[in-house]
Amino acid sequence: MLAAHFAPYTWPLLWQSRTQPLVVHFHGPWSLESEAEGHGPANVRIKRWIENRVYRQAVRFITLSEAFARILERTFGIPPERIRVIPGGVDVDRFAPIISRAEARARLGWPTDRPIVVTVRRLVKRMGLLDFVDAVAMARRRHPDLLVHICGTGKLSGELSSKISSMGLQDTVKLLGHIDDAKLPLVYRAADFSAVPSLQYEGFGLAAAESLATGTPALVTHIGGLPEVVGNLSESLIVEPNSALAIAERISQILTGSIRLPSETACRDHATKYFAWPHVARQIIDVYREAMQQLPARITAGPTEADLLTPRTQA
Numbered sequence: 001m002l003a004a005h006f007a008p009y010t011w012p013l014l015w016q017s018r019t020q021p022l023v024v025h026f027h028g029p030w031s032l033e034s035e036a037e038g039h040g041p042a043n044v045r046i047k048r049w050i051e052n053r054v055y056r057q058a059v060r061f062i063t064l065s066e067a068f069a070r071i072l073e074r075t076f077g078i079p080p081e082r083i084r085v086i087p088g089g090v091d092v093d094r095f096a097p098i099i100s101r102a103e104a105r106a107r108l109g110w111p112t113d114r115p116i117v118v119t120v121r122r123l124v125k126r127m128g129l130l131d132f133v134d135a136v137a138m139a140r141r142r143h144p145d146l147l148v149h150i151c152g153t154g155k156l157s158g159e160l161s162s163k164i165s166s167m168g169l170q171d172t173v174k175l176l177g178h179i180d181d182a183k184l185p186l187v188y189r190a191a192d193f194s195a196v197p198s199l200q201y202e203g204f205g206l207a208a209a210e211s212l213a214t215g216t217p218a219l220v221t222h223i224g225g226l227p228e229v230v231g232n233l234s235e236s237l238i239v240e241p242n243s244a245l246a247i248a249e250r251i252s253q254i255l256t257g258s259i260r261l262p263s264e265t266a267c268r269d270h271a272t273k274y275f276a277w278p279h280v281a282r283q284i285i286d287v288y289r290e291a292m293q294q295l296p297a298r299i300t301a302g303p304t305e306a307d308l309l310t311p312r313t314q315a
Contacts, residue, residue, distance in 0.1 A: 065225025123154025
């Protein structure tokens, strides 16, 4: 069988789906994400054509959330019986907290006497970081010692840096750039809580799940699959998107203690229960087995040489 994760990489191999079942891991609507980032209409139309061409051939889809399952149904016309919802996986052992928050801060050289929020994001507009900076500016009025670390790279970096400077937030918001994977558990661990302030097309929210695996709560916006990551843990971790005021208010409520965050143990247990790779992988394997049963009987033992060579020549 074929397991595909991105439509443009799959399109040149569609001839193989004549003899092998295709399972698409749907991580997001490529064309719609491009439209949200301001790409031109022709660019978006071509991407949508490729997506439609690939998705028509798939016998099963694996998507990371109910929210993205609805996009498959409504935008691409995929019948719900072909869609399976399986959350993303996290290596919970790698993210397991082996040191205290204070020790993590000491290793990173971060202050131990300030509340710290981290956000690990690709620096593009739909991640909501411009609104998040506005929210931090509002929250700082009540909490002048607040410190925010934004981790990641992207084309929004320059605009973010300019905004932080123009608002006089240099001592409050720090752009840390790329964080090495080996250091990522330490970064989450050092924070009082993390933030995932997305505005559009967040199919799952791996950063939120990783944060929980370190025992650090994750504040998320009510976008896409993000509420599905933390909703069973605490509804207080979900805030309305497109509202810097709402985010600022929730940050303030957390810092004053008027909203109680889930404990380190509760966060860790939640991540282990829902996102640990052994649990997730078993579900994926079940879908692959299900897809294999969609093959016509004449080729269940594998494609013949003619099956392979004829389409390859045409391609």
